[in-house]
Amino acid sequence: MNNQFELTASYKKWTWGLIVAGVIALLYGFIMLHPFAPVAHGGEHHDPTGATRFWAVLLQNSVFWLLVVNASMFFICVTTMAMGGWQVALRRVPEAISSVVPILGIVTFLVLMAIIWGGRTDIYHWLDASAVSKDPILNGKSGFLNPKFYSIWSAICILMWWLLGRKMRTLSLESDKGGTMDYETGKKWIWKNTVWASLYTVFFGLSVASTVPWLWLMSIDAHWYSTMYSWYTFASTFVSGMSLVALFVIYLKNKGQLEYVTEEHLHDVGKFMFAFSVFWTYLWFSQYMLIWYSNQPEETKYFIERIGTARKSGPYHFIFFLNLFINFLCPLLILMKRGVKRNWTMVTVMAVLIIFGHWIDLFQMVMPGTMHEHFHMGLFELGVPALFIGLIMWGVGRYLTRNPLVAKNHPFLKESMIHHT
Amino acid sequence: MAGGVKKFVVGSFDDEAVLFPAVKNVRKAGYKIHDVYTPFPVHGLDHAMGLRETSLHTAGFIYAITGTTTALSFMSWVFTKDWPLNIGGKPHFAIPAWIPITFELTVLFSAVGMVLTFCYLCQLSPFVKKHHFHARATDDLFVMVIECTEKTNEADLQSFLEKSGAQEINVQVAETGWWIGRYDREQVLYREEKGF
Numbered sequence: 001m002n003n004q005f006e007l008t009a010s011y012k013k014w015t016w017g018l019i020v021a022g023v024i025a026l027l028y029g030f031i032m033l034h035p036f037a038p039v040a041h042g043g044e045h046h047d048p049t050g051a052t053r054f055w056a057v058l059l060q061n062s063v064f065w066l067l068v069v070n071a072s073m074f075f076i077c078v079t080t081m082a083m084g085g086w087q088v089a090l091r092r093v094p095e096a097i098s099s100v101v102p103i104l105g106i107v108t109f110l111v112l113m114a115i116i117w118g119g120r121t122d123i124y125h126w127l128d129a130s131a132v133s134k135d136p137i138l139n140g141k142s143g144f145l146n147p148k149f150y151s152i153w154s155a156i157c158i159l160m161w162w163l164l165g166r167k168m169r170t171l172s173l174e175s176d177k178g179g180t181m182d183y184e185t186g187k188k189w190i191w192k193n194t195v196w197a198s199l200y201t202v203f204f205g206l207s208v209a210s211t212v213p214w215l216w217l218m219s220i221d222a223h224w225y226s227t228m229y230s231w232y233t234f235a236s237t238f239v240s241g242m243s244l245v246a247l248f249v250i251y252l253k254n255k256g257q258l259e260y261v262t263e264e265h266l267h268d269v270g271k272f273m274f275a276f277s278v279f280w281t282y283l284w285f286s287q288y289m290l291i292w293y294s295n296q297p298e299e300t301k302y303f304i305e306r307i308g309t310a311r312k313s314g315p316y317h318f319i320f321f322l323n324l325f326i327n328f329l330c331p332l333l334i335l336m337k338r339g340v341k342r343n344w345t346m347v348t349v350m351a352v353l354i355i356f357g358h359w360i361d362l363f364q365m366v367m368p369g370t371m372h373e374h375f376h377m378g379l380f381e382l383g384v385p386a387l388f389i390g391l392i393m394w395g396v397g398r399y400l401t402r403n404p405l406v407a408k409n410h411p412f413l414k415e416s417m418i419h420h421t
Numbered sequence: 422m423a424g425g426v427k428k429f430v431v432g433s434f435d436d437e438a439v440l441f442p443a444v445k446n447v448r449k450a451g452y453k454i455h456d457v458y459t460p461f462p463v464h465g466l467d468h469a470m471g472l473r474e475t476s477l478h479t480a481g482f483i484y485a486i487t488g489t490t491t492a493l494s495f496m497s498w499v500f501t502k503d504w505p506l507n508i509g510g511k512p513h514f515a516i517p518a519w520i521p522i523t524f525e526l527t528v529l530f531s532a533v534g535m536v537l538t539f540c541y542l543c544q545l546s547p548f549v550k551k552h553h554f555h556a557r558a559t560d561d562l563f564v565m566v567i568e569c570t571e572k573t574n575e576a577d578l579q580s581f582l583e584k585s586g587a588q589e590i591n592v593q594v595a596e597t598g599w600w601i602g603r604y605d606r607e608q609v610l611y612r613e614e615k616g617f
Binding site for chain 1: 482510
């Protein structure tokens with residue numbers, strides 16, 4: 001079994017190229033946008049400064065890419081709990097992606113802490129203590145929306161994703177050392193995996209599927225709330241996470257690795273991409289329609305800031321509907337056919353499109369509440385994600401070269417090898 | 422579908438592992454497989470038999486977009502032309518409010534349409550009696566049915582099946598077409614020639 005994988009020169013070139021491009025963009029931000037300049041006080045509707053732009057872009061990218069890489073550990077855990085066998089042949093790929101969680105977790109934590117303890121009221125209005133005391137709505141939420149709770153809970157979440165994810169990866173790598181497991185050993189090992197996977201999943205529900213999007217993203221529009229918001233963010237990042245898994249699987253397959261992965265496995269990954277695109281749309285629409293129907297001013301504000309009203313088109317009109325086009329219509333119509341989900345080229349194209357689409361989605365979630373109508377889509381906005389993509393490629397490459405790509409002693413490997421959809 | 426009386430050579434297998442190479446050999450020898458009846462869905466058998474991909478999903482897609490179009494055109498006609506109502510100050514042409522109904526009709530059309538198409542393709546309908554080549558095909562036997570053409574030598578085929586590992590072999594005559602009310606003649610046409 002050809003297990004040890006060497007990174008190609010072009011992979012390394014792209015990794016470092018993207019990291020350098022991202023660092024240059026970041027340096028540009030540091031010099032030109034004055035990120036540590038104090039916030040100009042002007043109530044809730046202050047004019048965004050260069051610093052606002054800097055922190056908003058970093059917030060969007062760090063949260064998005066962290067949740068995307070974290071989604072692959074969620075994928076491993078739910079398939080483990082469901083006693084899934086088909087994914088074992090490609091299991092090391094989501095494992096490798098989830099190994100980036102500590103790196104992006106630290107980056108994200110630094111960004112969040114800089115925003116919170118730097119008093120960036122232009123990002124989070126609820127940081128302004130004098131405004132909160134005069135505002136009954138924000139005052140009512142202050143038990144949840146306050147710097148201390150925000151910091152502690154963010155730290156706990158990132159730490160738990162890191163530790164529980166590491167436990168799952170260690171369990172998987174430990175199985176490589178011994179020989180083929182007999183029935184009893186295999187049963188015990190699967191049970192151990194299931195217990196840790198369920199702990200991760202429960203914690204995932206408490207963090208990604210509820211509190212984390214409330215704190216990190218929804219509190220930008222502190223007066224507004226939506227009960228769909230966290231599921232919406234989860235769907236967005238999970239479908240991007242599955243697309244990222246698909247991209248790395250296809251890359252490794254191109255390099256002659258992952259010998260047991262066939263188009264049957266690709267078909268199932270493609271189904272995830274298709275199904276969760278539709279699930280995302282379901283949440284997108286449910287959130288939109290309920291607010292549109294009840295027509296409460298404090299709720300419609302969120303959409304007026306984005307698409308505007310019937311009389312006056314909003315600044316995010318184009319991005320808002322581009323989002324729906326890329327993330328709903330394209331996956332629905334293109335990924336629907338069986339042949340497309342089994343076509344390596346088409347899945348690659350769709351995976352890139354979906355990741356880009358949900359990056360745009362996060363952009364239109366963060367920017368209207370921070371930059372208002374003065375948002376930019378320039379080299380800085382496109383350069384910062386290069387840094388994150390470069391970091392992901394670096395971390396994934398590191399894991400892939402250090403560990404065997406096939407979990408050869410996994411009791412379900414045979415099931416995965418003969419997988420047939 | 423034009424009906425016709427045809428002769429079939431029926432071979433019954435009790436093992437999946439024997440059935441697969443037998444299906445391959447029978448096809449390789451140039452015999453025409455009518456169908457293989459199994460007690461449960463056998464993965465990869467369609468592939469081994471050389472069946473083409475089903476078009477059921479294409480039909481489903483067409484039914485679905487028919488449902489979408491029906492819902493949207495009917496509602497827009499009702500709410501803008503036939504009976505415009507002021508509902509909560511919303512515009513008459515209020516797409517968000519129609520999306521749930523459009524979705525439901527899309528699903529309904531495609532589901533009902535696909536069930537009916539499936540029944541048609543499988544020739545299932547009330548009052549249609551199907552010819553059973555072997556009663557144990559619903560229990561524990563894999564029944565391979567080979568159609569006899571004018572070129573088929575029955576004796577050769579029977580010994581060929583025997584060599585391939587068939588447990589029971591016989592020749593049956595049955596109608597291939599279907600039409601409601603036509604199967605009262607089935608008993609007359611059915612005859613056993615060997616074994617059973």
